[in-house]
Amino acid sequence: MSPTSPSPHGQSPLRTVQVLGGGNAGSSAHVRSLAAGLVARGVRVTVCAPAEADRAYDFTGAGADHVHVPRRSDPASVAALRAACTGADLVHAHGLHASFRAVLALSGRTTPLIVTWHNHAHAEGARAQFLRLLERRVARTAAVVLGTSSGLVDRARRTGARDARLAAVPLPGRRIPADEHPGRPKLRAELGALGRPLLLAVGSLDHHRGYDLLLDAARVWRRLDPLPLLVIAGEGPLRAQLQARIEDEELPVRLAGRREDVADLLAAADLALLPGSWEARPVLAQEALHARVPLVATDTDGVRELVGDAAELVPRGDADALAAAVVRLLDGPERCEELRDRGTRQAATWPTEDETVAQVLSVYDELTQPQPLI
Template structure:
């Protein structure tokens, strides 16, 4: 690979970058922290503009970056703070649709290169859906380069007006406070299963916010089938969200073998204890759960949506989204077929080895930065 310069085109000793994060989901926030750490280690000056809550959780300053509190808002005060933070930057990198839109407004007519990483699509209905399409077009046309986390996002960026859209798969970063994977998961597995109430029965794990697009209503439909199995599997869902009360009512009314475990900081241990991981989403880009499941050698059953097929290849059982019968059948087949489960575990390890490391992700992004800050590029 061609060596990457950390010199700005204007003669300063180091490239000065600003990373802009909005509310930020866990994946994009962890990516910004990973990126900040890698850039600082390579001599790049990094400022992270993000809400103070994100700084408390992800400790951007712990990487050597400078943090500026910018609320998740497009009001004039927030834009003024963002504009000031970007004033001396050689390049600005925004993550997510809303953060990118605010950044485009803050930069105004400046010629500072704007890189946008599109981690996932934002979805809405009715009038809000029309507004989101307008925001997408505005952001795609304002960006110097759009980096899509999946091929699907890259294609959409090009259709929406991006001048330069490229695939830039985001590595699965180690969350600064995520527990380290146990050295001996087999030793801890019985303890974790006992705590969850899964002794002598299969344990199925799903992780993600309790929101409509996660497909947990479909998961509960499938769980009605699993009630007839012997032994009955236990389904544990880790996450919180607006659908908790609705889902809990169904679990109780229908006697479903499902536990809503709330937010958990031990997802690594949960997966290590599981027989299967479930991802019934209606939409997904580069799923963190899918990546962690394959890394942990846990067979995965997932919807064939968005970036999932590209991410997992032949290392998971894919089912049509919204099809509870297909989801239920896939789980029953895997529970009855230990050889198939072992095959998926081995394939998962091989597939995970094809994903970029954090160092490779940082190197790719830095190559883009170097390209965009070469003298004469923008004029």
């Protein structure tokens, strides 16, 4: 069905605006998948996001219109978003900052607003108080808040949401198991991990990612033979600080910078490591289970809900427990194989892209279809 053909929503196609900040890979991939699914069902979709997000995720290639809206809340950006939302049947914003911009842009209008919270907002000090104010404003304004974990749904309810629901976000695309990946030996050679275990962590080099904890754990691995290599794929403000520690302490760690081949890196790895605790539904955890790569992760409500018993979960902030879990898996091929099998079964329980689109579309129907008289 083309985006301009009649739809089951009435005489003219439903028109939605998806608002995206553009700073999170998981939410950006979700919006691309959602846009493609909605367009295929006859919905007109406009994606408001920074131009670089459209270049990276090709929303227009999914059949959506794209409007460049910077990741800012200044009057010009809000005005651009307000203009793009004119005539929309509903607006769906993804992430706290995008949601707040949508609240500002829709001020004085009756257009229904749906927001999806993909992760816990992370900040300290005065900024943390500011984010709590944003959360409260968004939660109380939105018609529906969709949380990607039970913890986010509970948080939305505590913050004053009128209607908060669980809405898991799947990882788009088909995944190839690591042991079937054709480029695995070559990539391990390029990384310097021939004849030694390869450990992988992925994400921007920020404080909330837990990389200091990871380097603390890496000190323990220096005693192992063969010596594991930890590769961290990502870029950010902590690069110089982390690199200095790596050199001063002679840690077996390589900062690989921003990479476009994370799926290939994961396929080459023996273990995936997730030391941070801020993500509700981490992309790396999903990728690892799909790829049958054993995962060691910080034990949070969102991660436990996502992976079940298919990963080694360690207490938050416990470098010794993290190091011990890695050593245990490197010394325990049977446990690794058990986690691979459990991961395959766990990933099979996650919703598909089609199921996710259908769920979101049912919410749209509730907000846009006339309610029967009783």
